[in-house]
Amino acid sequence: MEQIMQKLKLTMSTLQHLMDIRLQNYSLTRSQTEILMLIELENGIEHRLLLEKLRVTSPTLTSFLNELERRELLYRQVSETDARVRLLYLTSKGEDMAQKLRQEALEVLQEVFEDFSSQEVETLSELLDRIISKGD
Numbered sequence: 001m002e003q004i005m006q007k008l009k010l011t012m013s014t015l016q017h018l019m020d021i022r023l024q025n026y027s028l029t030r031s032q033t034e035i036l037m038l039i040e041l042e043n044g045i046e047h048r049l050l051l052e053k054l055r056v057t058s059p060t061l062t063s064f065l066n067e068l069e070r071r072e073l074l075y076r077q078v079s080e081t082d083a084r085v086r087l088l089y090l091t092s093k094g095e096d097m098a099q100k101l102r103q104e105a106l107e108v109l110q111e112v113f114e115d116f117s118s119q120e121v122e123t124l125s126e127l128l129d130r131i132i133s134k135g136d
Contacts, residue, residue: 001073022104026097031056031064033101038099039090047076047086057067073097 023033038053039045051061068074073094079085113121
């Protein structure tokens with residue numbers, strides 16, 4: 001089991017390294033990239049839900065959001081139904097950036113899995129889903 005843990009860590013580290021190389025072109029951190037891509041999937045996501053998905057503290061997320069807002073990639077809006085709720089939206093510049101980042105991530109995965117059969121990719125996906133479900 002310890003060997004599997006080490007391989008999972010090394011796999012994640014390898015994927016992060018490959019993505020970091022591509023992110024240098026955009027002057028974004030991995031965390032900022034993840035935020036943009038999550039908001040792209042759910043434009044208008046609540047700040048609270050983004051916190052849960054990222055599993056970071058509120059001050060940490062606020063710091064990331066401040067920088068992305070400063071770069072005009074997203075904006076925050078108070079909910080019309082609950083003034084306590086902050087909603088996060090991508091600007092058009094943010095949408096363009098998120099699409100580029102999604103393409104970069106896809107290219108990294110295609111590169112990594114180019115020697116895998118479709119059945120191997122499917123099996124890996126199923127196994128990872130089972131691991132992820134343990135954390136829910």
